Amino acid sequence: MNPVSYLRAGDTGEALSHLGDGARFIAGGTNLLDLMKEFVMRPSALVDINALPLDYIAQTAQGGLLLGATARNADTAYHPLVRERYPLLTAAILAGASPQIRNMASNGGNLLQRTRCIYFYDVAVPCNKRQPGSGCSAIGGLTRQHAILGASEHCIATHPSDMCVALAALDAVVHVRSAGGERQIAFSDFHRLPDDHPELDTTLLPGELITYIELPRATQFAGHSYYLKLRDRASYAFALVSVAAALDIGDDGMVREARVALGGVAHKPWRMPSAEALLVGQPANAGNFARVADALLAGARGQGENNFKPAMASKAIVRALELAAAGTYDNTGSERDGSD
Amino acid sequence: MNSTYPVRLQLNGEARHFEVEAWVTLLDLLRERAGVTGTKKGCDHGQCGACTVLVGGKRINSCLTLAVMQDGREVTTVEGLADGDQLHPIQQAFIEHDAFQCGYCTPGQLCSAIGLMNEGHASTVAEVRELMSGNICRCGAYPGIVAAVTEVMGLEQRQDNPDRPYQPGTVPA
Numbered sequence: 001m002n003p004v005s006y007l008r009a010g011d012t013g014e015a016l017s018h019l020g021d022g023a024r025f026i027a028g029g030t031n032l033l034d035l036m037k038e039f040v041m042r043p044s045a046l047v048d049i050n051a052l053p054l055d056y057i058a059q060t061a062q063g064g065l066l067l068g069a070t071a072r073n074a075d076t077a078y079h080p081l082v083r084e085r086y087p088l089l090t091a092a093i094l095a096g097a098s099p100q101i102r103n104m105a106s107n108g109g110n111l112l113q114r115t116r117c118i119y120f121y122d123v124a125v126p127c128n129k130r131q132p133g134s135g136c137s138a139i140g141g142l143t144r145q146h147a148i149l150g151a152s153e154h155c156i157a158t159h160p161s162d163m164c165v166a167l168a169a170l171d172a173v174v175h176v177r178s179a180g181g182e183r184q185i186a187f188s189d190f191h192r193l194p195d196d197h198p199e200l201d202t203t204l205l206p207g208e209l210i211t212y213i214e215l216p217r218a219t220q221f222a223g224h225s226y227y228l229k230l231r232d233r234a235s236y237a238f239a240l241v242s243v244a245a246a247l248d249i250g251d252d253g254m255v256r257e258a259r260v261a262l263g264g265v266a267h268k269p270w271r272m273p274s275a276e277a278l279l280v281g282q283p284a285n286a287g288n289f290a291r292v293a294d295a296l297l298a299g300a301r302g303q304g305e306n307n308f309k310p311a312m313a314s315k316a317i318v319r320a321l322e323l324a325a326a327g328t329y330d331n332t333g334s335e336r337d338g339s340d
Numbered sequence: 341m342n343s344t345y346p347v348r349l350q351l352n353g354e355a356r357h358f359e360v361e362a363w364v365t366l367l368d369l370l371r372e373r374a375g376v377t378g379t380k381k382g383c384d385h386g387q388c389g390a391c392t393v394l395v396g397g398k399r400i401n402s403c404l405t406l407a408v409m410q411d412g413r414e415v416t417t418v419e420g421l422a423d424g425d426q427l428h429p430i431q432q433a434f435i436e437h438d439a440f441q442c443g444y445c446t447p448g449q450l451c452s453a454i455g456l457m458n459e460g461h462a463s464t465v466a467e468v469r470e471l472m473s474g475n476i477c478r479c480g481a482y483p484g485i486v487a488a489v490t491e492v493m494g495l496e497q498r499q500d501n502p503d504r505p506y507q508p509g510t511v512p513a
Contacts, residue, residue, distance in 0.1 A: 006345060006362035006408050030404045034385050048409055098474025100392055100401045235473035
């Protein structure tokens with residue numbers, strides 16, 4: 001990696017004051033240092049935010065939780081209140097990376113991790129995300145990991161996070177701070193589609209620091225959620241397709257509310273409230289789940305090597321909703337149903 | 341560019357002091373500056389687990405953190421597991437279960453196994469396999485590794501598949 005300076009910030013104000021040109025915050029560092037070794041990212045300064053008091057998991061008065069930006073992914077996944085109230089989030093986090101990486105990686109950093117597109121990582125080839133205007137090497141190339149929804153002629157990369165797929169389904173809110181004050185970003189607005197600016201992964205502005213992620217109360221889903229991840233090996237691989245499914249089912253067996261978010265298929269976790277609304281007031285059965293899948297995947301288009309993905313995603317959506325409806329409460333075991 | 345930064349570690353029970361550039365990873369500090377070469381560099385990208393060490397009792401990839409970020413921490417490598425000539429139980433179990441061939445991944449596997457036990461989230465053989473998945477063994481010694489770890493943990497079922505019992509030194513049919 002290139003020579004870089006280092007500063008351990010003592011508080012949020014100090015951290016923000018040092019975020020000048022070329023500086024990056026570092027917490028876990030698991031993605032940033034990897035990218036620096038490949039010269040994909042070349043910050044001139046690293047501002048270590050691990051001393052900031054942002055490593056908490058706290059309750060809100062409304063029955064939700066606040067996930068501090070520097071709390072570790074593992075500590076978040078295994079936290080008793082996360083397991084109890086948001087088993088979907090626990091399952092999604094534990095489906096990602098390895099125990100070592102989850103021990104290091106921060107919640108804020110998980111949101112900001114970059115795509116694992118092989119062309120983004122290869123500085124010898126054009127990539128609009130790495131070098132705007134240089135072109136997209138993935139289009140027409142090796143696209144097994146690439147997008148089938150929301151892609152543009154400039155970029156077909158996918159967002160690699162599992163955690164973010166669950167956060168999208170759970171309507172999380174990202175709280176950020178800058179020298180000018182604080183603001184909130186709805187999770188659906190946090191990550192963006194590539195359009196003609198694939199170099200921008202998120203709507204976070206220069207000079208802003210993620211301070212915490214807010215999870216609204218979601219106890220209605222805790223008994224009926226499932227995170228299904230399909231990948232090229234049984235563990236420690238990025239998703240080809242993943243589905244975060246959550247259902248609120250009434251005593252009459254009818255769906256009161258549904259959430260479905262997809263990973264591995266787009267530049268951001270993919271949600272479509274109009275597709276979820278198709279289930280409201282309907283029985284939770286495979287036929288209705290297939291209608292949701294059809295709506296969610298309307299316009300899905302393979303890039304060649306990943307032409308299998310729309311069909312795979314369709315079946316995965318139905319399967320995840322079936323497992324959610326069945327009430328699989330603790331779905332963190334990798335071999336529980338043999339499907340992931 | 342500021343030249344070097346102080347890094348104080350409690351390394352395998354010994355207080356050590358280093359002055360390193362910001363971009364030196366913990367792995368490179370251990371191997372190149374501290375002279376503790378048991379920890380291996382495999383992929384250097386957090387994909388293989390060969391560089392796994394314990395920091396404050398938790399397992400991490402030492403290739404994916406800067407040494408300067410670990411200033412003041414307690415670091416344990418494979419060299420710090422044995423008590424004099426008395427091997428750590430997991431080391432003894434690896435020998436007894438033939439849990440390695442070339443041995444390159446073994447220091448990371450050992451540290452990872454201890455981290456796994458410290459963390460306390462595995463209670464079945466399947467969970468041991470899943471929670472050891474950050475450590476790749478290209479010789480394919482997984483049956484022996486799983487047998488060693490589950491034995492030390494005292495898990496009742498030590499085999500992946502009781503219908504296909506694995507004997508150390510043999511190839512499962």
